[in-house]
Amino acid sequence: xxxxxxxxxxxxxxxxxxxxxxxxxxxxxxxxxxxxxxxxxxxxxxxxxxxxxxxxxxxxxxxxxxxxxxxxxxxxxxxxxxxxxxxxxxxxxxxxxxxxxxxxxxxxxxxxxxxxxxxxxxxxxxxxxxxxxxxxxxxxxxxxxxxxxxxxxxxxxxxxxxxx
Amino acid sequence: xxxxxxxxxxxxxxxxxxxxxxxxxxxxxxxxxxxxxxxxxxxxxxxxxxxxxxxxxxxxxxxxxxxxxxxxxxxxxxxxxxxxxxxxxxxxxxxxxxxxxxxxxxxxxxxxxxxxxxxxxxxxxxxxxxxxxxxxxxxxxxxxxxxxxxxxxxxxxxxxxxxxxxxxxxxxxxxxxxxxxxxxxxxxxxxxxxxxxxxxxxxxxxxxxxxxxxxxxxxxxxxxxxxxxxxxxxxxxxxxxxxxxxxxxxxxxxxxxxxxxxxxxxxxxxxxxxxxxxxxxxxxxxxxxxxxxxxxxxxxxxxxxxxxxxxxxxxxxxxxxxxxxxxxxxxxxxxxxxxxxxxxxxxxxxxxxxxxxxxxxxxxxxxxxxxxxxxxxxxxxxxxxxxxxxxxxxx
Numbered sequence: 092x093x094x095x096x097x098x099x100x101x102x103x104x105x106x107x108x109x110x111x112x113x114x115x116x117x118x119x120x121x122x123x124x125x126x127x128x129x130x131x132x133x134x135x136x137x138x139x140x141x142x143x144x145x146x147x148x149x150x151x152x153x154x155x156x157x158x159x160x161x162x163x164x165x166x167x168x169x170x171x172x173x174x175x176x177x178x179x180x181x182x183x184x185x186x187x188x189x190x191x192x193x194x195x196x197x198x199x200x201x202x203x204x205x206x207x208x209x210x211x212x213x214x215x216x217x218x219x220x221x222x223x224x225x226x227x228x229x230x231x232x233x234x235x236x237x238x239x240x241x242x243x244x245x246x247x248x249x250x251x252x253x254x255x
Numbered sequence: 256x257x258x259x260x261x262x263x264x265x266x267x268x269x270x271x272x273x274x275x276x277x278x279x280x281x282x283x284x285x286x287x288x289x290x291x292x293x294x295x296x297x298x299x300x301x302x303x304x305x306x307x308x309x310x311x312x313x314x315x316x317x318x319x320x321x322x323x324x325x326x327x328x329x330x331x332x333x334x335x336x337x338x339x340x341x342x343x344x345x346x347x348x349x350x351x352x353x354x355x356x357x358x359x360x361x362x363x364x365x366x367x368x369x370x371x372x373x374x375x376x377x378x379x380x381x382x383x384x385x386x387x388x389x390x391x392x393x394x395x396x397x398x399x400x401x402x403x404x405x406x407x408x409x410x411x412x413x414x415x416x417x418x419x420x421x422x423x424x425x426x427x428x429x430x431x432x433x434x435x436x437x438x439x440x441x442x443x444x445x446x447x448x449x450x451x452x453x454x455x456x457x458x459x460x461x462x463x464x465x466x467x468x469x470x471x472x473x474x475x476x477x478x479x480x481x482x483x484x485x486x487x488x489x490x491x492x493x494x495x496x497x498x499x500x501x502x503x504x505x506x507x508x509x510x511x512x513x514x515x516x517x518x519x520x521x522x523x524x525x526x527x528x529x530x531x532x533x534x535x536x537x538x539x540x541x542x543x544x545x546x547x548x549x550x551x552x553x554x555x556x557x558x559x560x561x562x563x564x565x566x567x568x569x570x571x572x573x574x575x576x577x578x579x580x581x582x583x584x585x586x587x588x589x590x591x592x593x594x595x596x597x598x599x600x601x602x603x604x605x606x607x608x609x610x611x612x613x614x615x616x617x618x619x620x621x622x623x624x625x626x627x628x629x630x631x632x633x634x635x636x637x638x639x640x641x642x643x644x645x646x647x648x649x650x
Contacts, residue, residue, distance in 0.1 A: 099553070106630075107630075117560055119557070119560070248296065252282050252289040255382070255430075
């Protein structure tokens with residue numbers, strides 16, 4: 092039961108993190124106190140980490156380039172990939188790090204104000220790290236969809252306004 | 256040319272849908288929020304669209320068997336068995352229709368002879384009564400009430416039975432009320448029908464959309480009822496596929512073969528691309544344990560609760576609907592009729608709902624508000640309706 096509520100809350104907040112505990116209480120048929128307690132517990136467990144907005148930066152006049160970098164590394168004894176991953180994700184330029192199966196080990200996304208800065212970061216910081224064997228940098232040209240959200244949705248509500 | 260002499264008077268005399276007039280007004284208003292929509296705001300899954308596109312690329316642009324693709328009939332029969340516990344034979348007891356709407360029409364024309372009576376709950380979906388008249392019969396609306404949560408009662412059915420009663424239309428989960436009939440309620444209806452030759456046309460198009468821990472019970476699953484039941488269902492509501500116009504009719508072979516004969520002569524077969532789309536919807540559903548359907552149901556349920564909570568705050572009484580995607584609040588306490596309420600709400604607050612009277616006389620005093628609309632719009636519409644009701648009460 093509590094698990095159902097947790098999943099409902101996560102689904103609702105994932106869709107719109109502005110939804111208030113009072114609104115969630117109405118939507119799920121639980122009390123506001125109960126909902127607030129569950130949210131606190133989800134935060135304490137680091138299940139909910141943050142409440143960001145999803146922004147299409149392409150539509151904002153800012154200088155920013157993004158690249159996806161395939162990184163091959165040598166895993167370390169006892170630490171596996173975690174220690175080297177940490178060495179990478181601590182950089183402010185790095186916006187995400189995934190451990191991957193397949194031809195490379197870590198997928199790193201990096202943001203910088205221009206292409207040169209980004210290239211230098213990879214050349215000087217990333218590829219020089221101990222245990223990094225190789226990198227392959229792919230610049231992001233356009234984002235179409237992120238976390239289920241289509242960035243330039245052309246589809247509108249075309250339903251008849253009244254139907255039986 | 257004397258058109259009055261040309262046109263079939265029985266058909267010509269049926270008034271146009273009460274929804275039509277309202278539609279014309281709403282469609283001229285740009286920024287109105289419409290709670291008047293009777294179809295999902297979700298779009299069909301892309302894999303479903305893709306299956307239809309692929310079928311076209313494969314050149315599958317021909318007729319199928321009159322009853323529809325055998326693979327689709329088999330999949331639909333498996334679906335009905337696994338979801339609702341009713342088993343039909345894909346060879347002789349099911350065929351694919353152009354929406355469940357075609358199934359309603361064919362059922363009535365297969366059964367009704369001039370002078371026959373067809374029972375149906377009132378308020379109900381707008382097509383039943385005209386369908387009976389088109390078939391030459393007489394509609395017998397059975398009043399359902401708020402205090403019964405708009406269920407059809409066995410007493411009402413029993414009192415209306417005459418030697419001319421040919422069929423009973425059982426449309427649950429119900430449009431416009433959102434009412435459902437649970438097993439015990441269906442069993443009580445079945446008890447009244449046992450020993451008669453009354454056929455039940457069970458329109459179960461909203462079967463997947465039930466809330467509050469209730470699951471749909473198919474009338475044909477009630478012991479002894481399958482032999483007298485035509486089960487109508489389709490893909491429009493369960494899989495958000497209204498525009499595909501894909502439905503199916505199931506019945507004992509003796510009834511179904513007569514319906515199929517009309518389908519053969521008038522329609523030939525349901526659109527082929529639509530059949531491939533429908534097949535994909537069922538396959539994907541089975542493989543994912545109906546994740547897409549369940550996600551829609553969870554979303555609808557939240558909006559349903561938002562509306563019910565809002566009515567409580569407004570002081571409008573509303574029974575808790577557990578099916579379809581409609582709420583049916585009572586607006587009598589505002590002193591307005593259904594029509595006045597809907598018109599003024601639209602003009603003053605730009606929120607469209609449908610007067611209950613569009614669904615039958617006993618819809619007076621109620622309006623139908625659909626929650627098949629984005630959650631933020633539902634919230635905004637409820638805020639506006641609250642203002643409206645407060646302003647009415649202040650005067």
